[in-house]
Amino acid sequence: MSFAKLDAHCRxxxxxxxxxxxxxxxxxTAMAPGGGEQRAEAMAGLSGxxxxxxxxxxxxxxxxxxxxxxxxxxxxxxxxELERSYVNLTCLPxxxxxxxxxxxxxxxxxxxxxRPKGDWVGFRPALEGxxxxxxxxxxMRAELLGxxxxxxxxxxxxxxxxxxxxxxxxxxxxxxLVDFVPKALKIQDEKRAKRPLKPLSGIxxxxxxxxxxxxxxxxxxxxxxxxxxxxxxxxxxxxxxxDVRLTTRYRTDEFLPALMGILHETGHGLYEQNLPKxxxxxxxxxxxxxxxHESQSLFVEKQIGRNPAFWTFALPHVASxxxxxxxxxxxxxxxxxVKRGLIRVxxxxxxxxxxxxxxxxxxxxxxxxxLEVKDLPEAWDAKxxxxxxxxxxxxxxxxxxxxxxxxxxxxxxxxxxxxGAMMAAQQxxxxxxxxxxxxxxxxxxxxxxxxxxxxxxxxxxxxxxSTPEILRQATGEDLNPAYFIAHLxxxxxx
Amino acid sequence: MSFAKLDAHCRxxxxxxxxxxxxxxxxxTAMAPGGGEQRAEAMAGLSGxxxxxxxxxxxxxxxxxxxxxxxxxxxxxxxxELERSYVNLTCLPxxxxxxxxxxxxxxxxxxxxxRPKGDWVGFRPALEGxxxxxxxxxxMRAELLGxxxxxxxxxxxxxxxxxxxxxxxxxxxxxxLVDFVPKALKIQDEKRAKRPLKPLSGIxxxxxxxxxxxxxxxxxxxxxxxxxxxxxxxxxxxxxxxDVRLTTRYRTDEFLPALMGILHETGHGLYEQNLPKxxxxxxxxxxxxxxxHESQSLFVEKQIGRNPAFWTFALPHVASxxxxxxxxxxxxxxxxxVKRGLIRVxxxxxxxxxxxxxxxxxxxxxxxxxLEVKDLPEAWDAKxxxxxxxxxxxxxxxxxxxxxxxxxxxxxxxxxxxxGAMMAAQQxxxxxxxxxxxxxxxxxxxxxxxxxxxxxxxxxxxxxxSTPEILRQATGEDLNPAYFIAHLxxxxxx
Ligand SMILES: [Zn+2]
Ligand SMILES: [Zn+2]
Numbered sequence: 001m002s003f004a005k006l007d008a009h010c011r012x013x014x015x016x017x018x019x020x021x022x023x024x025x026x027x028x029t030a031m032a033p034g035g036g037e038q039r040a041e042a043m044a045g046l047s048g049x050x051x052x053x054x055x056x057x058x059x060x061x062x063x064x065x066x067x068x069x070x071x072x073x074x075x076x077x078x079x080x081e082l083e084r085s086y087v088n089l090t091c092l093p094x095x096x097x098x099x100x101x102x103x104x105x106x107x108x109x110x111x112x113x114x115r116p117k118g119d120w121v122g123f124r125p126a127l128e129g130x131x132x133x134x135x136x137x138x139x140m141r142a143e144l145l146g147x148x149x150x151x152x153x154x155x156x157x158x159x160x161x162x163x164x165x166x167x168x169x170x171x172x173x174x175x176x177l178v179d180f181v182p183k184a185l186k187i188q189d190e191k192r193a194k195r196p197l198k199p200l201s202g203i204x205x206x207x208x209x210x211x212x213x214x215x216x217x218x219x220x221x222x223x224x225x226x227x228x229x230x231x232x233x234x235x236x237x238x239x240x241x242x243d244v245r246l247t248t249r250y251r252t253d254e255f256l257p258a259l260m261g262i263l264h265e266t267g268h269g270l271y272e273q274n275l276p277k278x279x280x281x282x283x284x285x286x287x288x289x290x291x292x293h294e295s296q297s298l299f300v301e302k303q304i305g306r307n308p309a310f311w312t313f314a315l316p317h318v319a320s321x322x323x324x325x326x327x328x329x330x331x332x333x334x335x336x337x338v339k340r341g342l343i344r345v346x347x348x349x350x351x352x353x354x355x356x357x358x359x360x361x362x363x364x365x366x367x368x369x370x371l372e373v374k375d376l377p378e379a380w381d382a383k384x385x386x387x388x389x390x391x392x393x394x395x396x397x398x399x400x401x402x403x404x405x406x407x408x409x410x411x412x413x414x415x416x417x418x419x420g421a422m423m424a425a426q427q428x429x430x431x432x433x434x435x436x437x438x439x440x441x442x443x444x445x446x447x448x449x450x451x452x453x454x455x456x457x458x459x460x461x462x463x464x465x466s467t468p469e470i471l472r473q474a475t476g477e478d479l480n481p482a483y484f485i486a487h488l489x490x491x492x493x494x
Numbered sequence: 495m496s497f498a499k500l501d502a503h504c505r506x507x508x509x510x511x512x513x514x515x516x517x518x519x520x521x522x523t524a525m526a527p528g529g530g531e532q533r534a535e536a537m538a539g540l541s542g543x544x545x546x547x548x549x550x551x552x553x554x555x556x557x558x559x560x561x562x563x564x565x566x567x568x569x570x571x572x573x574x575e576l577e578r579s580y581v582n583l584t585c586l587p588x589x590x591x592x593x594x595x596x597x598x599x600x601x602x603x604x605x606x607x608x609r610p611k612g613d614w615v616g617f618r619p620a621l622e623g624x625x626x627x628x629x630x631x632x633x634m635r636a637e638l639l640g641x642x643x644x645x646x647x648x649x650x651x652x653x654x655x656x657x658x659x660x661x662x663x664x665x666x667x668x669x670x671l672v673d674f675v676p677k678a679l680k681i682q683d684e685k686r687a688k689r690p691l692k693p694l695s696g697i698x699x700x701x702x703x704x705x706x707x708x709x710x711x712x713x714x715x716x717x718x719x720x721x722x723x724x725x726x727x728x729x730x731x732x733x734x735x736x737d738v739r740l741t742t743r744y745r746t747d748e749f750l751p752a753l754m755g756i757l758h759e760t761g762h763g764l765y766e767q768n769l770p771k772x773x774x775x776x777x778x779x780x781x782x783x784x785x786x787h788e789s790q791s792l793f794v795e796k797q798i799g800r801n802p803a804f805w806t807f808a809l810p811h812v813a814s815x816x817x818x819x820x821x822x823x824x825x826x827x828x829x830x831x832v833k834r835g836l837i838r839v840x841x842x843x844x845x846x847x848x849x850x851x852x853x854x855x856x857x858x859x860x861x862x863x864x865l866e867v868k869d870l871p872e873a874w875d876a877k878x879x880x881x882x883x884x885x886x887x888x889x890x891x892x893x894x895x896x897x898x899x900x901x902x903x904x905x906x907x908x909x910x911x912x913x914g915a916m917m918a919a920q921q922x923x924x925x926x927x928x929x930x931x932x933x934x935x936x937x938x939x940x941x942x943x944x945x946x947x948x949x950x951x952x953x954x955x956x957x958x959x960s961t962p963e964i965l966r967q968a969t970g971e972d973l974n975p976a977y978f979i980a981h982l983x984x985x986x987x988x
Contacts, residue, residue, distance in 0.1 A: 015539025018532065019513040026516055030524065034719040035737025038512065038774075042734075045509025049543070225528040240536075243529025280532075 002065035003075060006082060007281075009059060014281040016050045018240050025245045028232040051097075055090045074279070077464050081284035088156060091144040092137060100133045104409035111407035120377060120396035127406060128373045131366055134411050138367055150364050153412030158289040158419070160466025163364070165479065166415055169422070170357050173481045177354055177488075178387055184338050184350055184492040191333065198330040204255045204322050206231075212255070212321035213248065213262040216314065220300055221451045222246075222266050223273050235261045237268035237297075241280060244269040255322055256334055260301060267300030268293055270451070274459035284463045290413060292467055294420025295427065296458065302349050302421065303428040304442060304450065306335050306491070312443035338492060340388050342398040349421065350492055354387040356418040359403075363411050376400045423471055425484035427454070430475040496559035497569060500576060501775075503553060508775040510544045512734050519739045522726040545591075549584045568773070571958050575778035582650060585638040586631060594627045598903035605901035614871060614890035621900060622867045625860055628905050632861055644858050647906030652783040652913070654960025657858070659973065660909055663916070664851050667975045671848055671982075672881055678832050678844055678986040685827065692824040698749045698816050700725075706749070706815035707742065707756040710808065714794055715945045716740075716760050717767050729755045731762035731791075735774060738763040749816055750828055754795060761794030762787060764945070768953035778957045784907060786961055788914025789921065790952065796843050796915065797922040798936060798944065800829050800985070806937035832986060834882050836892040843915065844986055848881040850912040853897075857905050870894050917965055919978035921948070924969040 020043060027039055063086060066079045092100075107126040114123035134153070141152035147162075154161045214229055227244035239245035246265040250258045271287055279285025287293050304310050311328060319325045338348050344355040362379060365371035371379055380400045381393045392399035400406070405413055431453050432438045441449055457474035465473065472478055514537060521533055557580060560573045586594075601620040608617035628647070635646035641656075648655045708723055721738035733739035740759040744752045765781055773779025781787050798804050805822060813819045832842050838849035856873060859865035865873055874894045875887045886893035894900070899907055925947050926932045935943055951968035959967065966972055 011535075012539055012543070015536040015543070018536035019517060019540055022517055022520055023513060026520055026524075030520075030722070030724070030739075032718070032720050032722050032737040034717070035734070038734060038736040041505075042509040042512035045506055046513055049506070049509070223528070224526070226526050228524070228526050230524070240529070240532060242532040243526040245524075 001069060002062040003069055003071060003079070005062045006059070006066055006079065009053070009062070010082070010281040010283075013050060013054055016046055016053070020046055020050070021238060021240055022243075025238040025247075028234070028236070028238075029230050029245070029247060051089070055086070055094075059086055060090075074284075074464075078279060078282045078284040081463050082282060084159065085283040087144070088141075091141055096137070096140070100137060100409060103129055103133055104407075108404060108408040111401070111404070115397050115401050118395050118397040118401065120401060123401065123407075124373055127376075130407065130409050131373055134409055135367060135369070138411075150367055150412060153367070154415065155412075157413050157416055158291045158467040159463075160468045161289075161291065161415070161419070165468070166360075166419070169479055169481045170353075170360060170415070170418070173353055173418070173422070173485065174357050174387065176481075176485050177350070180488065180493070181338070181340065181351060181354070181388065184488075185340070187493065188333075188338055195329060195333075197333050200256055200324075200326065200331065200334055201253050202255075202322070202324055204250075204252055204324075206250045206252065208321050209250050209255050209258055212317060213259060215317055215321065216259065217246070217262060217266045217269075219313070219317075219445055220263070220266055220304060220447050221270055226273055227269055229262065235265055237265040237272070239272075241272045241275050244272050255318070255324075260305060260335075263305040264297045264301035267297035270300065270454070271296040271459055274455050275462050276460050279462060286463050288461070288463045288465075288470055289467055290416035291419035291423060292458065292470060294416055295423035296420075296454070298421050299424040299427060299450075299454070303424050303487075304447070306349070307439065307442060308332055309439035309443040311335070313445040336491060340390055342384070342390060342392045342395075343402055345402075350488055351388060353418040353421065356414050358383045358387060359405075359414040362400075363406070363414065367411060419479070422479060422481060422484040425487040426471070426475050426477075426480060427458070428487070429483040495563060496556040497563055497565060497573070499556045500553070500560055500573065503547070503556070504576070504775040504777075507544060507548055510540055510547070514540055514544070515732060515734055516737075519732040519741075522728070522730070522732075523724050523739070523741060545583070549580070549588075553580055554584075568778075568958075572773060572776045572778040575957050576776060578653065579777040581638070582635075585635055590630070590634070594631060594903060597623055597627055598901075602898060602902040605895070605898070609891050609895050612889050612891040612895065614895060617895065617901075618867055621870075624901065624903050625867055628903060629861060629863070632905075644861055644906060647861075648909065649906075651907050651910055652785045652961040653957075654962045655783075655785065655909070655913070659962070660854075660913070663973055663975050664847075664854060664909075664912070667847055667912070667916070667979065668851050668881070670975075670979050671844070674982065674987070675832070675834070675845060675848070675882065678982075679834070681987065682827075682832055689823060689827075691827050694750055694818075694820065694825065694828055695747050696749075696816070696818055698744075698746055698818075700744045700746065702815050703744050703749050703752055706811060707753060709811055709815065710753065711740070711756060711760045711763075713807070713811075713939055714757070714760055714798060714941050715764055720767055721763055723756065729759055731759040731766070733766075735766045735769050738766050749812070749818075754799060754829075757799040758791045758795040761791035764794065764948070765790040765953055768949050769956050770954050773956065780957050782955070782957045782959075782964055783961055784910035785913035785917065786952065786964060788910055789917035790914075790948070792915050793918040793921060793944075793948070797918050797981075798941070800843070801933065801936060802826055803933035803937040805829070807939040830985060834884055836878070836884060836886045836889075837896055844982055845882060847912040847915065850908050852877045852881060853899075853908040856894075857900070857908065861905060913973070916973060916975060916978040919981040920965065920969050920971075920974060921952070922981070923977040 023039065023043055023046075027036070031039060063079060063083050071079065107130050110123055110126045114120075138149035138153050141147070141155070142149040145152050145155060147155060151162050210229065214224065217229065218224060226242050227239070227246065229246045229248065231249060232247035233249060235248045237244065237246050246262065246269050248258050248261045248265065271293060275287060276285050308328070311331060315326060315328065315331065338350045340351060341347060344352065347355055358380070361383065362371065362376070365379070366373070366376070377393060377396055377399055381391050384390055384392060384399070405411070431450055435441070435449050438449060441447075458470065461470050461473070468478060517533065517537055517540075521530070525533060557573060557577050565573065601624045604617055604620045608614075632643035632647050635641070635649070636643040639646050639649060641649060645656050704723065708718065711723065712718060720736050721733070721740065723740045723742065725743060726741035727743060729742045731738065731740050740756065740763050742752050742755045742759065765787060769781060770779050802822070805825060809820060809822065809825065832844045834845060835841060838846065841849055852874070855877065856865065856870070859873070860867070860870070871887060871890055871893055875885055878884055878886060878893070899905070925944055929935070929943050932943060935941075952964065955964050955967070962972060
């Protein structure tokens, strides 16, 4: 039976994925400094094995044969999703994939040395090479998938996401934010004039911050029997669903950055830990994609973790772990701080979408050939001026050189961040519609309602529908910017 | 060219070995408790891939073809060693290997629950099943390799080791020890009557012990850029040559157990770190086998670490890290304690070989059918009485049920421990012959001579000769018990 062959095939692939995932975590958390070269060799070797196995020609035959076998609904979905994944993996010639990977790696390496110096001129040719290949790639994917080129790129990260639906949503959000950001900043100024911002600084030993972080992870539902928290230079959520590895980094003079980072990664971790166990080795049992994943991390970080109700619950824990008894009115202004800035990863939830929309627009222009790399700094600066009223023209490291995505060849990824933020708001709105007292539950440290809803509507759905399908089934409607806009107005507009 | 194909083949295998090795370390040091089942699945999947790739029929063709190609000496050795490894891997039918692995795993699981209860009767049938399969295995290996059955088993762990040479050496050592142990104990008693044993107890925080351990690791040559020290329930040396992972376990009331454990594992680690880089992915570039590996760990633990000269160097470090200023005459009696006991892993260097020789004799009897499992407890007890004058007949968990080796199906492994101890003494004797002031160097914290000699004569030889060949080339003679006996007489006989 071909379905059984596919099942064995998926088990073999998952063993390699498990290894690659844990090796990645180990590299960031435990590897000796001199071990990097052999680690890279080993991971390249395993990735090659994975790619050869995943794209083997007989897999296509098994998929075709399995489609004619008597399968239940879940099995049919599993085969369909495996086919989607197989098509996406095999739609580029092997030598093109290798050429693009090498070009992307070289460009990323160059970027790592050029960025700190702001050496745009030195880096530009590498990015031009990448953009050229991405244009080729998008054309090939588009042809095979029957999609527009940019949609074909997004399809890798979020199956079903289309510019046709995203562009008007982003346009509405952008129009709102360009107007709203100055208002929110003015309101913030007025509040601070009345009650000056009190620094949340002190001396917070790492061990105490870690204990606080773990207490909050457990409180919001993270299963410490199937996961852990450690330290790395760049926080991430890695590992495997049965052993989710969260990391953070600590500074001993502030506790909020590490704690909010932990809450963010915990959101990713909850999704992974609660995927359906039966289908764990099939693509249909894995997390859907980048924007739904980000909706889960942002749900915990922003909808829960920056919600005043959460701090009613959390402040006593902060006090008992760190010995600091902050007043709510001193803490919330930090949690809700709005600030115009050039750097996306440092942005707050109000200004962040403008950073994303700028990139979304520019990468479509680059892909379509309406914009060339040489003209990127000016184009970037023009939009940065229009959207946020600031300029990075004199420091490209704070402009188009700030992110790893383009240097490494990842185009079509950026929208996921803001789509995730909007989906999180839409999910929260759905929950609070049927549970009007949700904030009281959260203030009491009871996360049952939000977790039960997300388990049933997001986590257990895994990849059993496209990104828009999962959102529609969960919330009863398509992506609707009204919820995120209402959320920002409530939190920052009064 | 077939040699190039074999080279690529070895690179692919080393990637899987790297993954399996790091996954093993991660399991012992970082994995979440609930992650074990999926980890086992993943490692079984990768092991299967490894076995299929390593035993693929075309590898035999490439080896045959490579032997006709123009190769330099190192390449010829590499092909010969790969062939040896290929033959050992393919000499059993695949379904027998799987059957034996499953039987061994079930028996080991049963052993883990039966041992604490001393339930020999409950465990015996499982061991009988294992012994039956090991007899079959040995017969098949013997047939194909043209060796005696027990030699064919040892060949997996130490290529070239033969009962023909080991049995008389062990007989000589046994005769010496049965006579020497009571003498050494009497001498110890007399010394203690003059100067009572002073407990080395105190409160030693883990972080301070770790800092002391790392200082000693570095002192004896461990490269912290290519390795690290962490914690696990059972100390081990794992990882890969470019990233050697040592572990230990600490108790806060004593520092000596952890420190001596660290020195032991550091010996293993030095060997791994200093293998020849060019051949790292070929079997010829890997550590030779269990007894040479153990000779390196015991060289550092016993020849260096229990040498009074070492403590001239180490005591000030103990004082500065732990704040305890021990007198040499109070410390050495602990480092050199001799004690009759039932448990091999707790034994000192004087009594340890008798535990090994007892097992060496019994497992040959079991293999040859001269002894059946049902008669094992009595046979064990008889030898334990003859060799050490103690009995475990009432507590089989302290007798034939104490080790994991037999329950898991590893026969022919035990001799490696004592062969390693003897080889370490023989290596030390060779060095001190040409460097009579070696103890002064060590007392001064200068490990250059011992490390240079071992690098040239052991570490860089990797698997480019059989176990006896490497020893002969390094020391100028075959395994000679006189060195180990002289070492024990000097350290414990006066
Ligand atoms: Zn995230
Ligand atoms: Zn050892």
